[in-house]
Amino acid sequence: MDPHLLRTFTVVARLRSFSAAAVELGYTQSAVSQHVAALEADLGARLLDRRPVAPTVAGERLLTYAGPILLRLAAARTDLARLAAPRPGRLRVGATPLAVPAAATLAAGEAAAGLVLRVTARNELVRQVATDDLDLGLLDGFTAPNDPLPVTDLGPTEVSVHGQEPAVVTLPRTHPLAGRSALALADLADARWIDAPDVAAPLPQLRAATGTDGFRSAVRYDGTEVAGLLAAVAAGHGLAVLPAGTVRAHAELVGVDVREPRLVHRVELIRPAGSAGDRRIGATGA
Known part of the structure; x- marks a missing residue:
């Protein structure tokens, strides 16, 4: 399964439009149609109804796999880029709304070295850590006392309970x-x-x-x-x-x-293994 074709399919399914997907992806509408047709031929299933544009039953099933697959691929690319050329500069810490106080405390010693503190939605935080938009993330959520928060498997990523x-x-x-x-x-x-x-x-x-x-x-x-x-x-x-x-x-x-x-409310610290965030903040608060 070609990830480029899969990405095109997910954008068309989200926007419910081949033309709108072409604009977002920077392709021609013909190229978008060809991508979707090639993916359908590869999988042997019709993934999208055309008029109106909407996922079929098979398309809906594929969408449940597509997001984690594409995110995992992006995380792998980012992890290799970090190994090749570690990024210097400001420490970028993200937090979901209820985890902002924990993020501020965690990064208290970073002001002199440079700090970016970003508030982001729960469903965006993990993606931003995985794709190097953030060095560290503090994710909050609700769970049973002994269960972790549900976090997409992103490969060599460390998750620890912060509070x-x-x-x-x-x-x-x-x-x-x-x-x-x-x-x-x-x-x-x-x-x-x-x-x-x-x-x-x-x-x-x-x-x-x-x-x-x-x-x-x-x-x-x-x-x-x-x-x-x-x-x-x-x-x-x-x-x-x-x-x-x-x-x-x-x-x-x-x-x-x-x-x-x-139910408990938990804040978890998410960071790529061996990242700059590990070296600068260490295990503080984890």
Whole structure:
């Protein structure tokens, strides 16, 4: 399977347009069509319907493999480039929104040498470390106490736990359940929830953890500012699962422990093995 053809297919599938894919990739529309046709011939399956443009069942299945394959190839190219010519200069540290304080503490001694601190979405952080847009990444997420965060396998990449705290259901103090010491998530499946995938526990994850079909979004929060999400919860727009520490200082909110299933909020440090980030920061905070 030619990775160039696979990349073209993924762009067409994402944009739902051969012409738009040609513009993004810098190819002619004819070349894009030829790439997709060649990939279909190689795999012996039709991957895209043409009118309208949309992945077929086989195309949808291929897309589940395509992202990790292309990312792994990019990571391999980047890793070899690092070996050939290590990059000097500023240390570039990325963090997901809830991991920003940890990133600032981790890189506290780097200001004199030069530091770039970048806030990025959860689904972008690993890719940016893998492709050398970042030297180090601090990824936050929610998981069972003894389980790692799900991170795409990128080859020689080191992942270590930087910090962990309990996850809590965040409620207004006036909520009928605010006085509970702990709550079972499944009991809240039909409550109003705020969908805040870059800050709170993602709702699909809560559905999977409880085996229920609930946790439907009443409000979508596309921001990365924790204060904005807390304000939305306090105003009664819905509930959210957040780290206990983010809720304690908010006078209008209560964080109730998640009893079943148990969830924790974890921050993990991601870095390429043997990278400049290892030498400059070492194992601090890991």
